[in-house]
Amino acid sequence: MAAPIGRIVLPGDTFSFEQLQPPDEHKKILLGPGLREEKAEIKVLRPGILRFRKPAVYWIDCHHKRYIPAKGDSVIGIVNQKVGDIFRVDIGSSEQASLSYLSFEGSTKRNRPDVKVGDIVYSKLLVANKDMEPEIVCIDSYGRSSGMGVIRNGGFLFHTSLNLARKLLNPQCTLLKCLGNRFQFEISVGVNGRVWVKAGNDVQTIALVNSVIVSEFKDNDQIKEMCKRISKAVVRMEID
């Protein structure tokens, strides 16, 4: 009996190695997120759809909003507190991340960066494990900022599920292509489900925010329809 690929599985379901054996006789199986080997069987840890990719990769597609920090992720955080030399930044995980004031481009002990409580920062995770608080930096290994740092000049920050954030980060994202054809805007997406949008004026910004949130469960054709309707509505509102 083959594994139920493309079907919903629940935590606690188990599979044996023979069930997961891929059709073209590969000996090694790669278990992705949501699956774990325990003694002689494979257990499901998250509710979702079982997916398979050649040559022999299995994983569970799960819908979640709670971010679990992983090293190397690019996230958007909100500065909450300044304690001595470090900022406490909320990135949506169970613990607040720490950001040292020296982790900005061109900042030294004398030349402090211009970061205040309440600022939004786009940063990368340096240290992330289950035993310690996460640490983020706004600088890469060469000392350059490469696009990271404080996000200034207005805009709108909102929170989505992690699946939608990953969809937006896909290079072939239909939504961003359609919206880009009709509006001029800036968008910044963090893997922790935080999205920042800024357009020409407030009406357009709110329209873009709504279209991103609503597009989560639409397929590509519905998204194209929706973009057409939204751009017509915005034009009408701006005339009034």
Add this chain to the structure above:
Amino acid sequence: MAAPMMVCIPGKKICRAGDKYVPGAGTFLRNGFIHSSLVGVVKESTDEKNVKTISVVGKENNSIIPYIDAIVIARVTNVNPRFCKCEILSVGKHNLQDAYRGMIRKEDVRALERDRIEMHKCFRPGDIIAARVMSLGDAQSYLLTTAENELGVVSALSESGVPMVPVTWCKMQCPKTLTEEFRKVAKVQPEFIKFSHS
């Protein structure tokens, strides 16, 4: 000498101090009198010069507290980028009944390259470490150090819950999954290791 046993509580006056009576362990001197500082029984021991040492003996395990330069075994409870907190389980060969708290600062983990230490690569919560008491610390915890070859992580569990085997002074390997994890490993002398034959 069938003197009746004198039971005392902290603060009780035992006798007047003088040339013949000297305060010992579990007692203190105040206003010329020897007082008891523990709950227990008074014991006298006589020197060759006929000087009696008065001491109070309480429960067997009461008298062991971590002292400076003692080697202690502790379990790591909390890891922070600046320091790690641990629970002291035993002092030397004696097990403690109540765990005392210890703290290892970032600078006291290693002797070399003390400023470029990453705490999550040295200790993890749950590790058993051998450390030396550096000072009595503050009201919260003793100050410990592992800045010697023989001090550091003695026993640790890997991500899969299996005890790991030391590879180098900074790495341990899990025998089940063969992944290596970073720790500040203690170089325990072979005569102190008791191998379990299973």
